[in-house]
Amino acid sequence: MATINxxxxxxVYVEGKSCQGQAEEVTLPIVKQKLEEHKGxxxxxxxxxxxxxxxxxxxxxxxxxxPDAMAKLANPFKRVQIxxxxxxxxxxxxxxxxxxxxxxxFLASGKESQGGTYKQNTNTAPESNLSVYYYKLVAGGKTIxxxxxxxxxxxxxxxxxxAGFKGNLGI
Numbered sequence: 001m002a003t004i005n006x007x008x009x010x011x012v013y014v015e016g017k018s019c020q021g022q023a024e025e026v027t028l029p030i031v032k033q034k035l036e037e038h039k040g041x042x043x044x045x046x047x048x049x050x051x052x053x054x055x056x057x058x059x060x061x062x063x064x065x066x067p068d069a070m071a072k073l074a075n076p077f078k079r080v081q082i083x084x085x086x087x088x089x090x091x092x093x094x095x096x097x098x099x100x101x102x103x104x105x106f107l108a109s110g111k112e113s114q115g116g117t118y119k120q121n122t123n124t125a126p127e128s129n130l131s132v133y134y135y136k137l138v139a140g141g142k143t144i145x146x147x148x149x150x151x152x153x154x155x156x157x158x159x160x161x162x163a164g165f166k167g168n169l170g171i
Contacts, residue, residue: 003091003092003097005090006089006090007086007087007089007102008087010026010084010087012082012083012084013083013084013085014072014080014081015072015081016081022062022063022064022066023060023061023062023063024062024125025059025061026058026060026061027060028058028084028104028106029056029057029058029135029147031053031056031135031147032054032056033050033052033054034051034052035049035050036050036051053149055131055132056106056135056149057129057130057131057132058130058132059130060073060127060128060130061126062125062126062127062128064123064124064125070126073108073110073130074110075109077109080107080109081106082105082108082130083103083104083105085101085102085103086102087099087100087102088100088102100140101138101140101141102138102139102140103136103137104138105135105138106133106136107132108133110128110129111129111131112128112129113126114127133148134148134149142157143157143158144156144157152165152171
């Protein structure tokens, strides 16, 4: 039987301060390729080739109104370090085999923030929508992806995806 990896809980840190129990949900940044279509005579169909990366975004849905963390993430002119730390449980046919850390680190600034919706007898769940400039995802000690837009870094599974690009541009 194959192993099964499960991450079912996490904790959010804003500028190193734990927000345990304060975030209901975090959407990690998505590293999305920009693709350029190529079509030409003699080809069976158009093809797409990578031409760079799209912007990265993240969202934190809060479990209530937390002014300290939310105020830091509302500022569009200051980048804030966010960490999401999780626990990956690894199962095989005998049950849980081991646990490994999952760490997502990113630098973001406020893009859109709201104070939530207020209803009688219902807790508000405000959201912070963020623009992301740096992102690194490590699971079980292995770096899956690292993107640093300011420093032209794009590494996937230890391979520099832009080494040739940087060398050719003299960067």
